[in-house]
Amino acid sequence: MQIRNLSEPRPRRRAGAPLLTAVASGKGGVGKTWFSVTLAQTLARAAQRVLLFDGDLGLANVDIQLGLNPGYDLGSVLSGKVSMPDAVQRCVPGGFDVLAGRSGSGALASLGTDAVDQMLAGLARMPYDHVLLDLSAGLDPATQRMAAGADILLVIATDEPTSLTDAYAVIKLHAAAVPDGEVRLVINQAASDTAGHRTYATLARACTQFLGRTPVLAGIVRRDDKVRDAIRRQMPLLSRHPASIAGADVARIAGNLSSL
Amino acid sequence: MRLRLFRAGSMPAALAQARAELGDEALILSSRRVGGGVEVTAALEHEPEPYRAPEPEIPPRATDLAVLNWHGVPAPIAERLGQGPLAQTLANLLRFGELPLGAACQPLLLTGPPGAGKTLTTARLATRLVLGGVAPLVITADGRRAGAAEELAAYTRLLGISLVVASHPATLVRALQHRPAAAPVLIDTAGIDPFDSGQMEAITALIATASALPIMVLPAGYDPMESAEQAAAFAAVGVRHFIPTRLDLARRLGSVVAAAIAGSMTLSEAGTGAGATDGLTPLTAEFLAGRLSRRPVPRPRKVPDANSKFV
Numbered sequence A: 001m002q003i004r005n006l007s008e009p010r011p012r013r014r015a016g017a018p019l020l021t022a023v024a025s026g027k028g029g030v031g032k033t034w035f036s037v038t039l040a041q042t043l044a045r046a047a048q049r050v051l052l053f054d055g056d057l058g059l060a061n062v063d064i065q066l067g068l069n070p071g072y073d074l075g076s077v078l079s080g081k082v083s084m085p086d087a088v089q090r091c092v093p094g095g096f097d098v099l100a101g102r103s104g105s106g107a108l109a110s111l112g113t114d115a116v117d118q119m120l121a122g123l124a125r126m127p128y129d130h131v132l133l134d135l136s137a138g139l140d141p142a143t144q145r146m147a148a149g150a151d152i153l154l155v156i157a158t159d160e161p162t163s164l165t166d167a168y169a170v171i172k173l174h175a176a177a178v179p180d181g182e183v184r185l186v187i188n189q190a191a192s193d194t195a196g197h198r199t200y201a202t203l204a205r206a207c208t209q210f211l212g213r214t215p216v217l218a219g220i221v222r223r224d225d226k227v228r229d230a231i232r233r234q235m236p237l238l239s240r241h242p243a244s245i246a247g248a249d250v251a252r253i254a255g256n257l258s259s260l
Numbered sequence B: 001m002r003l004r005l006f007r008a009g010s011m012p013a014a015l016a017q018a019r020a021e022l023g024d025e026a027l028i029l030s031s032r033r034v035g036g037g038v039e040v041t042a043a044l045e046h047e048p049e050p051y052r053a054p055e056p057e058i059p060p061r062a063t064d065l066a067v068l069n070w071h072g073v074p075a076p077i078a079e080r081l082g083q084g085p086l087a088q089t090l091a092n093l094l095r096f097g098e099l100p101l102g103a104a105c106q107p108l109l110l111t112g113p114p115g116a117g118k119t120l121t122t123a124r125l126a127t128r129l130v131l132g133g134v135a136p137l138v139i140t141a142d143g144r145r146a147g148a149a150e151e152l153a154a155y156t157r158l159l160g161i162s163l164v165v166a167s168h169p170a171t172l173v174r175a176l177q178h179r180p181a182a183a184p185v186l187i188d189t190a191g192i193d194p195f196d197s198g199q200m201e202a203i204t205a206l207i208a209t210a211s212a213l214p215i216m217v218l219p220a221g222y223d224p225m226e227s228a229e230q231a232a233a234f235a236a237v238g239v240r241h242f243i244p245t246r247l248d249l250a251r252r253l254g255s256v257v258a259a260a261i262a263g264s265m266t267l268s269e270a271g272t273g274a275g276a277t278d279g280l281t282p283l284t285a286e287f288l289a290g291r292l293s294r295r296p297v298p299r300p301r302k303v304p305d306a307n308s309k310f311v
Helices: A032-045 A062-066 A074-078 A113-124 A141-149 A161-177 A193-211 A225-232 A245-258 B011-022 B065-071 B075-081 B086-093 B118-131 B148-159 B169-177 B197-210 B224-236 B254-262 B285-292
Strands: A019-024 A050-055 A089-091 A096-099 A130-135 A152-157 A183-190 A216-222 B002-008 B027-034 B037-044 B108-111 B137-140 B163-165 B185-188 B213-219 B241-245 B269-271 B280-282
Touching: A019 A032, A019 A113, A019 A141, A032 A050, A032 A062, A032 A096, A032 A130, A032 A152, A032 A245, A074 A113, A113 A130, A113 A141, A130 A141, A141 A161, A152 A161, A161 A183, A161 A193, A161 B002, A183 A193, A193 A216, A193 B027, A193 B037, A216 A245, A225 A245, B002 B011, B011 B027, B011 B037, B065 B075, B065 B254, B065 B285, B075 B086, B075 B254, B086 B285, B108 B118, B108 B197, B118 B137, B118 B148, B118 B185, B118 B241, B118 B269, B118 B280, B137 B148, B137 B169, B148 B163, B163 B169, B169 B197, B185 B197, B213 B224, B213 B254, B224 B254, B241 B254, B254 B285
Parallel strands: A019 A130, A019 A152, A050 A096, A050 A130, A152 A183, A183 A216, B108 B185, B108 B213, B137 B163, B137 B185, B213 B241, B241 B269
Antiparallel strands: A089 A096, B002 B037, B027 B037, B269 B280
């Protein structure tokens, strides 16, 4: 097991290792899990090998959103019952793999940093191009550690003041743990492209002024009723609605990520 | 970060609201026109630092100055030693290191006042080398004290190594010329008075003749000022190493610290026992800190029996 001192310079990603992208929001209900699932599906459609890891250790819900019934989950891996590759489940309509978290188990939410590091190291050895970590809302230490251990942190925010404040808190804590970390902002549920850019500018300005660093804009995802429809039917967006505004927006973000 | 939205009929009015609410340090993040006015988003970074689990660290324990005082550590030194954990301040203030005992190293020459334990220390170093599979060349330059050579010979005989008696510098040179390849050399010398310039000149000549690394051997438990001055005198002729002895008998170690500092000498070993095999202990900052941070519990005095009669 390798434990990296997070105050030290980040090691370069091992050649052939998957790109670890963490998706965080601070506040819940801003479309983080939906975004992770759609990003996974978009990358998979671009012939990338994708593992979506449900890092929401307390209340995992990737499997619920996808209508999966996982036989094994993260809890099985951590308890040593199965190996990580054996716990992975295929999301057939999505074209990607899922490692489910465990819903409602408070014990996993308080996972120690050693266990988190071990888990991240395990994920980095998996045979994928992309591993997406759908992190839980909130700022518990395990979540912070996962964000710090990822190659890229995508922070999802909407234009609501609570979302902006919580997204800012995520970025602030991440900046303290990983001063040279790569943080990008996704503005979700934007009324328009212009409105989305304004929201980005608002949050970016706060980061520049208060933290001395400006997160890059990963992209704007416009509000789209088809998203809600897909979630209600427990289907990935692109399977339910192959063409949609939000889908096109996520595709742009995915294009930037896969070029890394 | 505290984030607030302010709406007013005009920009100045919205800004005034923001300042009134958040103060002059409020940062205007954005503004936009809304129906019938302006909306301003302002923020204030006022949060305390985010909570982070405290690093598990041993709190620096203040060194008990009273104990250092009991040991007789001179006050100015005690004060500096008391500024942190003792092992750390000792390591900062004193020098610790290993004796260069290798084959190709300079001969080690032990010097010091009479009765300091030079001969026993020589025997212990020789024992350590022999037990480590290396046969050293042992030389005694002590031609003055009756029985000095015999004392050392008793040890070298047991160790199965030869002892060279070199009472004159010329003999010493000859002995060193016949030094077996790869043999470390230990030279025992006669005790001297470091304040006697004649004796100091003689030892200086001996050191130069042997191209030796001189080591001061000084017993613990003596007056710290006296020891410090002796160390300074030895340092003046180039002595840079110090082996304190009798650490098993002396309770107060202030003189060891005082001498090491006065002579800027490196501490490597300490005499801690009577035996030849186990009488030397590597002298580290931790070891010294352990000894300096305790004082022995005084033995209970015998209470005179009320019925006893004074004779």
